[in-house]
Amino acid sequence: MGRPADPARRERTLARATDYVLAHGLGGLSLRPLAEALDTSPRMLLYDFGSKQELVAAVLAEARRRGAVRLAEHLPPKTGSVQERLRGIWAWISADERAPFVRLFFEVHADGLVHPENYPDQGEAITDWFDTLGAAFRDVSTGPDDTVTPTLVMAVVRGLLFDLTATGDRHRTDRALDRFAELLKQ
Amino acid sequence: MGRPADPARRERTLARATDYVLAHGLGGLSLRPLAEALDTSPRMLLYDFGSKQELVAAVLAEARRRGAVRLAEHLPPKTGSVQERLRGIWAWISADERAPFVRLFFEVHADGLVHPENYPDQGEAITDWFDTLGAAFRDVSTGPDDTVTPTLVMAVVRGLLFDLTATGDRHRTDRALDRFAELLKQ
DNA sequence: TCGTTGTTGAAACAGTCGTACCATATACTC
DNA sequence: GAGTATATGGTACGACTGTTTCAACAACGA
Numbered sequence: 001m002g003r004p005a006d007p008a009r010r011e012r013t014l015a016r017a018t019d020y021v022l023a024h025g026l027g028g029l030s031l032r033p034l035a036e037a038l039d040t041s042p043r044m045l046l047y048d049f050g051s052k053q054e055l056v057a058a059v060l061a062e063a064r065r066r067g068a069v070r071l072a073e074h075l076p077p078k079t080g081s082v083q084e085r086l087r088g089i090w091a092w093i094s095a096d097e098r099a100p101f102v103r104l105f106f107e108v109h110a111d112g113l114v115h116p117e118n119y120p121d122q123g124e125a126i127t128d129w130f131d132t133l134g135a136a137f138r139d140v141s142t143g144p145d146d147t148v149t150p151t152l153v154m155a156v157v158r159g160l161l162f163d164l165t166a167t168g169d170r171h172r173t174d175r176a177l178d179r180f181a182e183l184l185k186q
Numbered sequence: 187m188g189r190p191a192d193p194a195r196r197e198r199t200l201a202r203a204t205d206y207v208l209a210h211g212l213g214g215l216s217l218r219p220l221a222e223a224l225d226t227s228p229r230m231l232l233y234d235f236g237s238k239q240e241l242v243a244a245v246l247a248e249a250r251r252r253g254a255v256r257l258a259e260h261l262p263p264k265t266g267s268v269q270e271r272l273r274g275i276w277a278w279i280s281a282d283e284r285a286p287f288v289r290l291f292f293e294v295h296a297d298g299l300v301h302p303e304n305y306p307d308q309g310e311a312i313t314d315w316f317d318t319l320g321a322a323f324r325d326v327s328t329g330p331d332d333t334v335t336p337t338l339v340m341a342v343v344r345g346l347l348f349d350l351t352a353t354g355d356r357h358r359t360d361r362a363l364d365r366f367a368e369l370l371k372q
Numbered sequence: 373t374c375g376t377t378g379t380t381g382a383a384a385c386a387g388t389c390g391t392a393c394c395a396t397a398t399a400c401t402c
Numbered sequence: 403g404a405g406t407a408t409a410t411g412g413t414a415c416g417a418c419t420g421t422t423t424c425a426a427c428a429a430c431g432a
Contacts, residue, residue, distance in 0.1 A: 006379080113211075176341060188399080
């Protein structure tokens, strides 16, 4: 009895809110401008998500879900040399289309350093790449439980992403990755 | 004639404000709490710095100045193997005492990605390590103008710092750096 | 039609923000 | 003392924040 609930509205809003956050960042996020960009009202955002904090949590979960999907779509190729695979990962993650994700990634990390209490699973966001990467670089690992190789590979990727996003120097960062690939081969 | 100006007050305030920002981060910085912690008033902060934006700029400049001094005090030892030098840099930069600097570093970078217009010299903060590092790792460089080696070394350090600050896993990150040092030696 | 449940708008609340204005106090020269 | 420049307190403004409150409307079953 009574009017039927419309769960699709929340999903629609969540999707568009995630777009908005990816485009504008988390830092200055405010309900009123967000609502206006989404053709809704702060009233409805709170109605659907309870509070701003819960909305942000939902948006971050959605962003991570999207990232995982995109990654799964891309990673399959396990063929080729170590260099080719490494270059493939770098080319993908450093492409302009990934820039909003990368930006949000860095923003969340930085905010997590100041307010760790808001990000109870910050560590997982780092280490959950390891299963995937460990498999992709099994031939240069020291063993099946080797976490050091994925750690180093991801550190290089993240460090170069940091450099690239700050300096915009594509040529230099590309060459540094090539250099690392050569070192790894030996 | 008239009351003499007291430039020392501004300097004192700047020093304490920098301490405060290093302790509390840039994100939620607000004049009133800052002033209270510094035993002054928002009125005086604006009197000395003109605006919040200029205050922040002054604080960031001061923080960078301090970091450069600390680095200069530490780096001199150019002796030892590549591994020893690399481990020395890592041990120093990843020490707990450097945590506030590292945190602010990541925070500024993330904010710079969202508001590039506020950080006209973001790139320099990355590349001005190169002269120092290029000299320190000359023996593994391909030439005197090699920017690839410093780029890769700093990427590893920053990437592992990212990992360490997010996961707190000292053991794994230390071992990853050792692994990189071995690769670099060959 | 009525009761019930979900949805939505408008407005207000209590708070914080950076900043400006106005008066006053302080420390100096003459 | 007067004159003058710096230093400071107090206060208020206008714009914003997340959130709440109250009312109305919409869609359904009985």
